[in-house]
Amino acid sequence: MRKRGVLAVILGGGKGNRLYPLTKYRAKPAVPFGGKFRIIDIAISNCLNSGLDKIYILTQFNTESLHRHIYSTYRLGRFSNGFVDILAAQQTIENMDWYQGTADAVRQNLEYIKQIDAKYTIILSGDHLYRMDYNKFLETHIRNKADITIAVKPVSREDAPGFGILKTDRKNHIRDFIEKPGGDLLETACSPGLPEGTPFLASMGIYIFTTPVLVEILSADKRDDFGGHIIPASIKNYRVVAHPFGGYWRDIGTMASFFNANLELTSLKPPFTFYDENFPIYTRARSLPGSRIDNCSFKDTLLADGCFISNSIIKKSVIGIRTIISNNCELENCVVMGCDYYEKRSKNIPVALGIGPRCTIKNTIIDKNARIGKNVKILNSDKIQNADAENYYIRDGIVVIPKNTTIPDNTVI
Template identity: 50%
Template structure:
């Protein structure tokens, strides 16, 4: 049987990430901070390392500087190891003058690099999902079934079928039909693959394992731009495509609402995803930060990262990210405070009108405060009704959630909430 050494992992860095805006205003989607101290890209990279897949390429295109910096600083194998983590950025060449047009087109434009690795198998992954998965088990399934392509699938309920690419699978695990986000009741009836009445369907997770020669053939001979919508439906008619079962936690973090709710779920006593797994850890940045200091504060259901200073605050059901500075009298509820990339020096002359962090006597509820934000004294932030979308210079609302973009400044006494006029 082949080994994981013959697998190349290709992680798709995504495009503009408009559904996660303004978190993607100054960074690519995989570089968005997650769970206080990680970035989204750390999830698939960690899964690869834990699965002993050590050749990892990340395809990037949009706002990729911070992602490049994160990869360069944190993912190095030693000189006696054959593994690597590389950034493959979109580029104009004599053969291709345009940028990536979709997930499959991105891989097509890197086929030369893929072939140069001499990997016999290519594992295609997304850079914006939260899950823990053993890709080695999926690879063994692929080899045992002599598959051309294997798609990771998960059970899907009737209510959520319209959100997924739904796949029909026969008793031999081979996929026979595909429909992208189907709504037609008659079509859905034909796509039932499971006996479970609660979750009768199988949805694609956007995780694909290809034989390299099959991948090259499909991308060179068919004008296909997207894996989910184009490549897999085409391959089902021309190649042997199998569905590999995954029943663990998996969440697509594609919108501000899903990002917000997924993060806050991690603060619960029994979170749906557990970062405390010594057998399959999630790796993040190596930082030399002091322990967080908390003075006379009340905290309940809080994820607290390193390097924070919290003084006489009341915080619950929230995430407090790296280097967060929270002054006295602050109340934070159901919010994500991403922290800062650095400590602001008080001896600097041009420190600005508002110090970095959360100022005294602020009240923040239902919000996402991005990194390096300066929140003045007495600022009040309240969530809006679900479905509300608003845009202002220093804050926006997405599906009712207030988002303060990276490095924004809110002056003393600012009020944000239903009825506010900025």
């Protein structure tokens, strides 16, 4: 059922420095994930499955790829009053600045938000992996007559210093916000009624505002960030409530978390799955053939459509659309994003699209349209954690081959 009184605003993120070079040519929400999806598909699908069909996406960096994906995928049709629209940062007579933070991005678009005249506005992050029915979130907000409701995840003592921690009373009203607490400060951040193993409530960066309250707060407080500025200040003056979430949730805004979340999908029983017919994750429909496999060995592998793979061994890897892997290759712990197109073979092309014969590749992300030559070894044997080279990067010990990059024959990384 459509929720006519709710507007969803998805924050597209900043420059995406933590995911660079995957964000070299695209906005962070447009980064491919899980073989055939984009990160933005998660938040949009959660909205549509929850009956929210009025959705704004706020972006300002490398937006062309994201625009193309959104407008080719999410056409809600002439029989719906809903929309999925992008609000890119723009200079106006009133404001010559780009988005300075999450709150500033929403503030600069308050006129668009007010035009929708929705009673509630839900603000979402565009780089989280989770499945949530926002109706339950909204019910918590309405039942508690809240001005602001924040989705929270119970976390352990070991994990708490990596998050903004919200302290609640026994009625789930938020009384304090502590940014990444440690030491003695951590001991004061426990909330009542939680299990001993997870006594802290981490903010998920997902908020519901009663819309007039959102307009009032952002008009009065000109600071830039929700988590660092707006939420801590609002706790003192408004009714702010926590909505506990017990399901799978990951922030995939860093290279390590993005890589590990992809590899988790290769399990037969992954902690997060795209296969839920009652709550599907949508993406662009492609008319691709099934993948063709010849004399290969696969173990714990997620294989997308339109691939050609021959005489190779692939373990614990995600193989994206239109991936071509030639004879006698071995891949392990790899995320291969595939290609945007097929290429006719020609002697004039020194290195063809895809992965050439006799390559050994481990612990690597290969972005779209990469060309890996013959006899290439990508192993990071020296276990380098971070490095920048001419045609590859290393982040958190993971080798990253950027989009449209060529790795010559016989290269060893």
